[in-house]
Amino acid sequence: MRPDTPRLEIRDLVRSYGGRRVVDDVSLSIQPGQVTCLLGPSGCGKSTTLRIIAGVEMQDAGEIFVDGNLICDTVFRVPPERRSIGLMFQDFALFPHLTVADNVAFGLSGPKPARRARAMELLERVSLAHYADDYPHALSGGEQQRVALARALAPKPRIMLMDEPFSGLDNRLRDGIRDETLTLLKEVDTAVLLVTHEPQEAMRMADEIALMRDGRIVQQGAPYNIYNAPVDKAAVAFFSDINVIRGTVNGALTETPFGRFLAPGVPDGAEVDIVFRPQHVGIDFDRNGHGPNPTAREGVAARGVVERARFLGNESLVEFRMDFDGSTLKATVPNVFLPARGTPLWLTVRRDRCFVFPARGAV
């Protein structure tokens, strides 16, 4: 096996239901010790992809390889239990009639003392060894989740598939368990494919994010790149609120109330959307009705009137009605900034943080 052979590789996976392709030509590869998050809105085909890899559902086309070996195409199929794939789903079920240690040992083979020793090793790692001989109902939801993780890891799976594994937990518990889980998985060099519809979870967990929409992977890369170099307007909108200004291109430039924006490669007369996040709107003050001086970085200021301002904890969200066309524009400001409704203020846009996309309908 070559050193760069992916632990898990799927090629051109297709699955249709009733003539609709819910998994549409999906390819993906994951190296040992790497966490890839399949991120997308509800119904985009994430779980179906995972179920096919787990072997509990068949694809219509495409191949799956583990360490370079074919484990499944449309004629050949290694059964699920021989794929060395661990599963962890949101509705994980521990066996209520088995002790915590027996739950963890459940998928192991070999003599009982060795299985018990391995189960105890895992329980130590998730700090639950003292519960070994208790029954699951005595444990809290978070503790049960950690037992489920120990159980999934006990057979040392080469691949771990996780489908929204943390969504049943409250926020404070979730962060701790996510971090613990990551540490454990990295230690044993497992390749992880984690399905989530929450961008924050993907950003926190993933080495790579595969952004999925309508059965297709529309973009794949490190979280930083997905966030800062999104492929289209919907990809920006998936991670945060957005503001959009539509303009028409003339000589590779678009004239807007916030100044000119470059639109390289877009033909004259075509419409573009200039997309930016609320945190990249700057608020300046109306100096005796003159407005701020334009800067090279921020271009021209445009005036808006405060519609609503809300304090969100770390930041404040201010919504403006813009003078130039009556549209709404959102700005976030660190800490507390709660101007009264009706206050006129001048706004600028961080030009280096704007994305320009050919206009193709709404998000």
Ligand SMILES: Nc1ncnc2c1ncn2[C@@H]1O[C@H](COP(=O)(O)OP(=O)(O)OP(=O)(O)O)[C@@H](O)[C@H]1O
């Ligand atoms: N067995 C099935 N028969 C018919 N349609 C199905 C079946 N399983 C899934 N689908 C449909 O396929 C689409 C994709 O479903 P899937 O569960 O893979 O999406 P998802 O991205 O995981 O969504 P969620 O985050 O809500 O779980 C959905 O429209 C779903 O209704």
